[in-house]
Amino acid sequence: MPIEYQDVVRTGVARQVADKIRAAILDGRLKIDERLPTEEELARSFGISRPTVREALKRLAAQNLVRSQRGPSGGTFVSRPDPEGLSSAITGAATLLVGVGAFDIDEIIGARLETEAICCRLACERRSDADLKAMRAEVALQRSTTPTDEEFCASDVRFHRSLVKAAGNGPLSLMMYTVVEAFMPITNMIVSQVRERKKVADFHQRLADAIEARDAAGATSVLSELLAYLRDSYAVSLKRLAEREAKRAARG
Structure with a gap:
């Protein structure tokens, strides 16, 4: 042609x-x-x-x-620029980059820790009762026995979306859109079979408690623990995947 x-x-x-x-x-x-x-x-x-x-x-x-x-x-x-529309385009590109391996898990965890820690500090200053209610609603759902893996992962994203909203900073929310809407779903998909739901819900409960108490140091400490657990779960998941692939190759 x-x-x-x-x-x-x-x-x-x-x-x-x-x-x-x-x-x-x-x-x-x-x-x-x-x-x-x-x-x-x-x-x-x-x-x-x-x-x-x-x-x-x-x-x-x-x-x-x-x-x-x-x-x-x-x-x-x-038109007035639509932050969600603009950030959706960024998220699409970020999702593609993660999918082809342009970012490794340490980079993603590091980015989440640095940026979401800022959200934790601001949320401790600015959170409303509605913000706390939204976070606690997700914790309650995560502690129930009914959610599917997909529903639990979606609840995880909503919890952190609520935390970002509680920070009350528009430019920061735009920056965090990629972290929450692209990085979290991809990592959740990988670790969903190995992480313990109760541990995740406990971390979220402690985060909500710290934000309610306006304890910025406590909130960032819990966030660090949560992300370390995510990194460990990611490593376990990849190890299991490699073992399954090795067994399949041996049989073939």
């Missing part, structure tokens, strides 16, 4: 135009809800075709940076 070189060039230009508009949005030159020039005006300003402008606007819309409105007062408008 022949390569369409024109499409490659056009896509490259569209990306550059999208990057220029994105930079103007992020540095404040284009304000939230400001209407962009028309496609024809943008094409003339950049010296490109309208289809290329359209491709650039599609890229920005996919990043939730612009939106289109129809009607007499319609057009393309600057």
Whole structure:
């Protein structure tokens, strides 16, 4: 199949135009809800075709940076950046990197310890009754006998999501989105068969207690113990997997 070189060039230009508009949005030159020039005006300003402008606007819309409105007062408008949408894109990339082995468990544990420790300290200062209630609800679910492995892992993620929320810091929440939504599910999937649910629930109980007592040193100490247990469980899980693979190879 022949390569369409024109499409490659056009896509490259569209990306550059999208990057220029994105930079103007992020540095404040284009304000939230400001209407962009028309496609024809943008094409003339950049010296490109309208289809290329359209491709650039599609890229920005996919990043939730612009939106289109129809009607007499319609057009393309600057959207307020959606932290969850932006962080979801980062999480997708992080999940892929972990899946191909770009990060090892020590790096992941180290990143969690350093960043989540900050959340623990802030949560001790800022937590609300609703935050504590959300954490304790997950502990109660984890102590019950009904959750499946998938449900227990999901509860684990929700507990730490609640802890991050209790810190009450928007930029930190954005940073932690990758840790909670990408790193935790992958490691949970690997250790779910070897870690003890009671131990995990106990760690979470102690974390919630420390945060309620506004004991930042105690909370970060419990977090360190929890993550050390996770690292050990990960090692046990990988060892068992290697043993199963060796037995399978020996039989084959």
